[in-house]
Amino acid sequence: MASVAFGFEILHQDGCTAARMGRFSTPHGPIDTPAFMPVGTQGTVKGVDVGRLRETGAQIVLANTYHLALRPGEQTVSALGGLHQFMGWDGPILTDSGGFQVFSLADRVAIDDRGVQFRSHVDGTLIDLTPERAVAIQEQLGSDIAMVLDHVVALPNDREVLADAMRRSLRWAERCQAAATRSDQAIFPIVQGGLDADLRVESAERLVQLDFMGYAIGGLSVGEPPAEMYRVLDFTVPRLPRDRPRYLMGVGRPIDLLEGIARGIDLFDCVMPTRNGRNALAFTHSGTVRLRNQQHSMDREPVDATCSCLACRHSRGYLRHLFQAGEMLGPMLLSIHNLTYYQRLLAEARRAIAEDRFTSFVREQERGWEVDSETS
Amino acid sequence: MASVAFGFEILHQDGCTAARMGRFSTPHGPIDTPAFMPVGTQGTVKGVDVGRLRETGAQIVLANTYHLALRPGEQTVSALGGLHQFMGWDGPILTDSGGFQVFSLADRVAIDDRGVQFRSHVDGTLIDLTPERAVAIQEQLGSDIAMVLDHVVALPNDREVLADAMRRSLRWAERCQAAATRSDQAIFPIVQGGLDADLRVESAERLVQLDFMGYAIGGLSVGEPPAEMYRVLDFTVPRLPRDRPRYLMGVGRPIDLLEGIARGIDLFDCVMPTRNGRNALAFTHSGTVRLRNQQHSMDREPVDATCSCLACRHSRGYLRHLFQAGEMLGPMLLSIHNLTYYQRLLAEARRAIAEDRFTSFVREQERGWEVDSETS
Numbered sequence: 055m056a057s058v059a060f061g062f063e064i065l066h067q068d069g070c071t072a073a074r075m076g077r078f079s080t081p082h083g084p085i086d087t088p089a090f091m092p093v094g095t096q097g098t099v100k101g102v103d104v105g106r107l108r109e110t111g112a113q114i115v116l117a118n119t120y121h122l123a124l125r126p127g128e129q130t131v132s133a134l135g136g137l138h139q140f141m142g143w144d145g146p147i148l149t150d151s152g153g154f155q156v157f158s159l160a161d162r163v164a165i166d167d168r169g170v171q172f173r174s175h176v177d178g179t180l181i182d183l184t185p186e187r188a189v190a191i192q193e194q195l196g197s198d199i200a201m202v203l204d205h206v207v208a209l210p211n212d213r214e215v216l217a218d219a220m221r222r223s224l225r226w227a228e229r230c231q232a233a234a235t236r237s238d239q240a241i242f243p244i245v246q247g248g249l250d251a252d253l254r255v256e257s258a259e260r261l262v263q264l265d266f267m268g269y270a271i272g273g274l275s276v277g278e279p280p281a282e283m284y285r286v287l288d289f290t291v292p293r294l295p296r297d298r299p300r301y302l303m304g305v306g307r308p309i310d311l312l313e314g315i316a317r318g319i320d321l322f323d324c325v326m327p328t329r330n331g332r333n334a335l336a337f338t339h340s341g342t343v344r345l346r347n348q349q350h351s352m353d354r355e356p357v358d359a360t361c362s363c364l365a366c367r368h369s370r371g372y373l374r375h376l377f378q379a380g381e382m383l384g385p386m387l388l389s390i391h392n393l394t395y396y397q398r399l400l401a402e403a404r405r406a407i408a409e410d411r412f413t414s415f416v417r418e419q420e421r422g423w424e425v426d427s428e429t430s
Numbered sequence: 431m432a433s434v435a436f437g438f439e440i441l442h443q444d445g446c447t448a449a450r451m452g453r454f455s456t457p458h459g460p461i462d463t464p465a466f467m468p469v470g471t472q473g474t475v476k477g478v479d480v481g482r483l484r485e486t487g488a489q490i491v492l493a494n495t496y497h498l499a500l501r502p503g504e505q506t507v508s509a510l511g512g513l514h515q516f517m518g519w520d521g522p523i524l525t526d527s528g529g530f531q532v533f534s535l536a537d538r539v540a541i542d543d544r545g546v547q548f549r550s551h552v553d554g555t556l557i558d559l560t561p562e563r564a565v566a567i568q569e570q571l572g573s574d575i576a577m578v579l580d581h582v583v584a585l586p587n588d589r590e591v592l593a594d595a596m597r598r599s600l601r602w603a604e605r606c607q608a609a610a611t612r613s614d615q616a617i618f619p620i621v622q623g624g625l626d627a628d629l630r631v632e633s634a635e636r637l638v639q640l641d642f643m644g645y646a647i648g649g650l651s652v653g654e655p656p657a658e659m660y661r662v663l664d665f666t667v668p669r670l671p672r673d674r675p676r677y678l679m680g681v682g683r684p685i686d687l688l689e690g691i692a693r694g695i696d697l698f699d700c701v702m703p704t705r706n707g708r709n710a711l712a713f714t715h716s717g718t719v720r721l722r723n724q725q726h727s728m729d730r731e732p733v734d735a736t737c738s739c740l741a742c743r744h745s746r747g748y749l750r751h752l753f754q755a756g757e758m759l760g761p762m763l764l765s766i767h768n769l770t771y772y773q774r775l776l777a778e779a780r781r782a783i784a785e786d787r788f789t790s791f792v793r794e795q796e797r798g799w800e801v802d803s804e805t806s
Contacts, residue, residue, distance in 0.1 A: 098759040134745050354509075371502070371509070381472055381474050381476065382762070383474040
């Protein structure tokens with residue numbers, strides 16, 4: 055259905071890897087890819103106002119349909135002008151479908167081809183979610199990119215269970231596509247199939263036949279070893295159309311982003327920078343820094359002398375004090391720092407791709423991370 | 431001791447009241463008076479970064495010696511460059527002496543003329559605080575304005591107890607003055623004496639003889655009716671020198687600020703805007719707004735259409751959602767809004783004084799507050 059204002063342009067293709075640098079256009083503006091999307095679960099990136107979020111370099115934000123549908127409800131968001139006005143974010147927004155949360159947070163009651171019944175983790179209400187309803191909710195929210203409802207199963211799992219869930223997700227993707235009515239909202243389907251090459255390939259190829267604006271890869275980074283995730287990308291990404299954006303859901307660590315980019319991924323999201331930031335863990339080019347450590351108590355140096363974020367105008371000693379004293383400003387500043395770090399990493403990755411030196415860029419980054427400032 | 435860069439200039443004296451508009455110069459810049467000082471108890475105004483704090487219009491911040499001395503300790507703050515660098519706030523800072531907290535938060539062990547012994551509320555350590563030590567700590571912190579250690583007693587109380595505490599506070603003020611060594615730090619003594627006119631007058635007159643850079647009035651807004659507080663100001667303020675700034679400690683509600691200004695007060699501090707903001711209560715020119723109320727759930731209007739703060743770019747419905755969902759952004763935004771409201775109120779008060787219409791300004795404000803938006 056979607057057509058207005060969407061477009062994906064590959065500006066440069068790396069010579070040695072599948073990495074590509076491009077631009078994805080949406081009704082609320084363009085996204086330079088590969089891109090990292092901060093997670094604004096309940097309509098806010100925790101502890102970061104939208105002005106500060108923009109300053110980190112973020113161009114697109116993710117919000118969670120599951121959480122917003124339960125509280126305050128999609129009708130309320132719609133009555134308050136839609137998700138962009140609600141959050142005060144005028145850039146692109148992607149909403150997930152709620153599938154992952156239904157299977158990870160909710161008390162599930164029943165699942166069949168029609169959809170899934172679950173109890174709200176907020177107030178215990180029995181809720182009925184079908185593919186059509188998932189699309190309708192996201193249309194009310196008004197995000198630029200909506201995700202299909204998928205059937206997520208835990209890993210590891212029996213091949214039969216994985217195959218069933220994957221094929222149900224395929225049927226649901228088709229129903230989501232048929233249900234979509236907004237021309238200003240793109241829908242991305244989600245490739246499933248666990249760690250099984252045949253299932254992943256079947257999922258990807260059948261979704262490609264349905265011709266979506268972009269494609270997501272789901273069900274990864276759920277506890278499997280990173281090498282397994284990379285292996286799945288190795289045989290899945292090549293089955294996706296070159297001229298559409300590819301989104302690796304819920305991933306991940308800085309190294310995972312670079313490994314994903316090298317395999318042709320364009321979009322990422324993860325709570326890692328914000329969740330770790332709230333827990334006093336900072337990401338830097340030379341490894342992670344645990345601000346709660348005693349060693350930082352009189353440290354006048356910033357977390358990262360090369361970073362110009364708000365947190366890095368302060369000493370490590372001050373940041374440690376904020377965490378020790380239980381002050382909100384600690385989580386706020388370190389969330390900003392980590393988001394800034396992720397955005398800088400992606401901006402540098404885009405530059406490296408454009409300059410045909412992505413492989414050496416990844417090697418440099420890895421060398422930096424090995425010098426972990428906590429152990430050196 | 432202090433002399434460098436301090437100065438107080440009265441730019442306009444109201445014709446009908448004791449209100450005056452002026453400018454207090456400090457080593458870290460000037461403060462337009464009457465002024466409201468946001469409270470940054472542990473070296474941060476809770477939930478507000480220093481850039482956002484500056485945007486509210488704040489020119490000076492208060493920090494609590496008691497809290498900072500216990501955690502992270504004045505040596506740590508000093509090692510991290512002093513309080514200004516520690517917090518990243520390059521404007522003026524006032525530190526209280528810790529007296530009020532010793533008597534309200536700590537487990538007191540002993541008090542005599544020498545000083546007070548108490549147990550830290552953080553880790554139970556036994557701590558010895560003398561007037562000399564209170565000055566030494568504040569000199570290490572490096573604030574622009576330090577407060578003398580005073581003996582605070584609860585109200586109501588026996589006249590004998592009040593008189594004893596007041597006279598001990600006088601002796602301590604003299605010792606603080608003698609102990610001060612920094613020329614870039616002013617010391618303010620604190621007028622005590624409960625609600626008793628004779629004691630207040632004695633306290634004020636004997637402190638004035640000691641010739642300080644400015645004078646504080648303490649021990650008020652501790653539960654007595656507002657009219658009692660105003661009455662104390664009525665007979666206390668005239669005993670303070672006209673050419674020195676006067677600081678009413680820990681006060682208060684918007685109406686209390688205006689009543690204080692009308693009686694010749696120049697400086698105020700209070701946790702009310704931030705504490706209430708964290709609890710979803712917003713101040714406006716037309717009364718308070720409780721954002722948790724159900725009536726705001728689909729309200730597209732901002733908290734205050736005349737306010738240009740960050741919170742007022744959002745709908746009341748969004749702010750309510752943030753509080754209902756337990757998101758940090760709710761307390762952050764409403765703290766900013768309330769601080770902005772207080773700063774606007776003081777800026778408007780200064781303008782009204784300059785234009786000889788302070789009395790009618792106060793009447794206008796009171797009329798606005800009567801139209802409480804929650805009940806209209």
